[in-house]
Amino acid sequence: MVAGAAAAGGRRRWWLNRTAMVVVWVVVSVGIWVGLHWYIRTVSMRKAEEALESMCEERARMLQDQFAVSVNHVHALAILVSTFHYRKQPSAIDQETFAYYTAKTAFERPLLNGVAYAQRVVHAERGKFESQQGWTIKTMKQEPSPVQDEYAPVIFSQKTVSYIEALDMMSGEEDRENILRARATGKAVLTNPFRLLGSNHLGVVLTFPVYRAGLPADATVAQRVEATAGYLGGAFDVESLVENLLRQLAGNQDIMVNVYDVTNTSEPLIMYGPQNPDGYMPLSHVSMLDFGDPFRKHQMMCRYSQKPPIPLSAITTPSGVFVICMLAGYILYAAWNRYDNVKEDCRKMEELKVQAEAADVAKSQFLATVSHEIRTPMNGVLGMLDMLLDTDLNLTQKDYAQTAQICGKALIALINEVLDRAKIEAGKLEIEAVPFELRSILDDVLSLFSSKSREKGIELAVFVSHKVPEIVTGDPGRFRQIITNLVGNSVKFTERGHIFVQVHLIENANKVMDAKVDTDLNGCLSDMMVPSDGTFNTLSGLEAADRRNSWENFKLLVSNEMPQSDKCKNGMPCGMNSGNVTLMVSVEDTGIGIPLQAQDRVFTPFMQADSSTSRNYGGTGIGLSISKCLVELMGGQINFISRPNVGSTFTFTAIFQRCKKSAGGDPKRTLSESLPTGFKGMKAFLVDARPVRSAVTKYHLQRLGITVEVASTIKMALNALSGQNGCLRSGKRPYILLIEKDSWTPGMDVYLHDQLLEWKQCGQIPEVPKVILLVTSESDKAKAGSFVDTVIMKPLRASTVAACLQHALGMGKQQRKEMPNGSAFLHSLLAGKNILVVDDNKVNLRVAAGALKKYGAKVECAESGKDALSLLQLPHNFDACFMDVQMPEMDGFEATRQIRLMESKANEEVKCGETYEGSERAEWHLPILAMTADVIQATYEECMKCGMDGYVSKPFEEQQLYQAVAKFLVSKPNSDL
């Protein structure tokens, strides 16, 4: 709950966080928009300003230039006047000439309204001048001039300004000042702007002094004044001047221009433009104008008539960026959301997965428990049925009881399979590593199915390559389980033909396969051709699914290994020296095969080829999946080739360890039976038309130490026999003639018998060889007739062959004893052993002791863990200890722990050099076996944890006791057996 609340809190905070992030992002985006907008506007403003500046400068220069041109021309006029009016005597210029000339040259002075020349007249000369001109000097106001020091009456004027003729220029304030400044500086001077007479435009008056000749260049002001002859003046119409100018330039409508006279900086006088400037004020540029009069300063101010428009990009670009930002933000947001969802989903999945796994484990545990629980009562049922069958029953009852027993056994088998499967799924199944004899396991499996195969009349055979070591280390139980499974399947689904189990080393098998491929490539299509007589070179003559297992291959395999077989038997390392042996086991049958559509789910649990299969053949289909699991646990692979109505071949590989002779004592003690050795050196003759079958028979006989020769028909055999007899064989050994049932034709038997008898009488052979017939089914047995010494029923196993031979040769009894059964073996293991039994329950104690005593052990009893401990004080001479788990005071686990503690102490002391007197063993380790009524996994693990070596169930079962004991006790070879 708390965690949930915290998570919710975290989520809320997270959401807040996310909302905040969204807001921040939007704000940032808006900020970017504003910033970008401002930047672009600034840039565009600067550009406008620059444009304005350049335009303004351009206008100012033009104005200045045009002005200068006019001033220059006025200057030229001044010189004209000085030249022609004053140098010539009499004057070459009069009003008429002047007016004419100026009118003609007016185009040179487009800015000037007109020009006029005013002569300097001092008051002394006024009368003379007035009389000379014929008019009196007037002021600007057209009145006769009052008395002045001097006058500057206009004497020449252009027609346009003829109204100022005879006006005294000195009478106007502006003009007078101009005149005075002009004659003092000798340069053109300008007046303040004022409204011009006539046009009423704003304008300025330009005045130029005209000196009499002989004025030096560096004349003083006084000299200049003295030399002044007159003044040339012109009125500039600035307003029209600037308007003309602007009209000439493009874009004039965009720009507002003001021209100021700024001689008096505090009070600029406007020369052009509106009095109160309008238009876009913030942006303006001022250019200085130089009209050639150093005294006066003019400037031009330009500005845009309206605010320059905000460029479109200033809106679109930031908007675009804004949209992109928003999109990016949304993408991030969505991705984040998605990530969040996915994470949440993933977490949920994770939870579900945990649940599913827990459910799976629970299922496996349930299965294991339930199977176990079912097994216990089922054993009771089966036991009871067994007992019931031993009692006096009538036929019907017996039949019922047997059926019940068969069903019960099937149920137990199924439960065991389910338990196995559950164990595998729960990962609890562990593969043992004990030395075992592979061939005898295969023989055992074969004997399991022998009755069925005989019933059906199918050949069941096993062949183990000579290269496969006699004893390998692995898990015999599981190996047997796989083989049993596969062979069981084959037997179930095969009605005719054969089932053939082969074991080879994988290196060999691969080598042969490669060789085979080579020959095939060479164009030898032997495999693909159907033999002319319709039989195949297989065990039974029927076609097998996996053609690779045909005789050609088999021959190669067999011939390949022959040269080395002797070496192997001597226990010499042969082939690979490495510790691992990889075996390839194939189980070939000629059954109904697996339908193509079902082949891919053969290894799926509870899956049979189709539902009708289970109706016809029974079974659950769990076997193959278990086999697959087991094979994988053994480090191998399983696969199969199957052709419907031809058969199936299952092949699997498994990795075993080579059994090192030095380790683990004599591995033979794990064998249920060992083969009799009395046949070594015997010779046998085998008549068999089928090479594969003869190879199998040969294999079994060779295991018994019998050398075998093969002939395909009886006649050939006889020929060979007679031929050999000539070469004087050692005739001491009884000669055996084994005949396959196919070759045993009626009539042939008599012939053979006669022939053999004849030879014997002639002394050609010392005695008639024993004739043994090999048959596959009960019905064949009848064919044997009287000339056959004995009949061997297939499937062949070395031990059955041995038994038959013993019977036939009359050497049975003394050797039969060598095949002990389980209890005899237990006897041999336990005989003479000192065993301590610990149990608090007297009855149990007595029973266990009694059971062990029966097997020849010397038993001592202890009734509690403490007693046991005191008995086990080192040194002691117990060989094993059976310990009850549940005991008051000190239970079995605790007692074992203490014993192990004691032992390890003692062992350390031994290592340190102190040895107990009389202790011969290098290390103390007493095998302790737990006795427990409930054999479940947990108890087993507990047993192992506290140092026990194994457990047996209570009450003792012979087989289990044997298995448990066999691991720890070495049988005494010289026991009183």
Add this chain to the structure above:
Amino acid sequence: MAATALKEQLNGLVNSMFAEGLLDEQFQQLQMLQDGSNPGFVAEVVTLFCEDSERILTELTKLMDQALVDYSKVDAYVHQLKGSSSSVGAQNVKLACIQFRQFCEENNKEGCVRALNVVKHEYYRLRSKFETMLQLESRIQAYENKQQN
């Protein structure tokens, strides 16, 4: 003759005990363990079992009579009884013990009392049979000894 008759009687008794479910295959095992080397094995074990069981049953009765039942103790005793009965092959007693232990685990007093009664009942039934059996055996033994003499 008498010995064979007695033996037949004994066999019949044992068979009937099997049939009634008083005994199971474990008893057969016991019989198999008895051979020339230890002739009185079955008798010994059975006697041991009876003594042991009677002791346990007395203890159990005492425990169950108490107001506050110590179930762990009860359980330990029942476990012992179950162990010895399964060793002997006293099937019904064993089954009754299993039942008893279940009630014990549930701390079900009523059930326990009932189960104890069942166990007792089964035990006494078995004991009477065992007694007959032992008598028969000892008589057979006596006959055989006599014959040998």
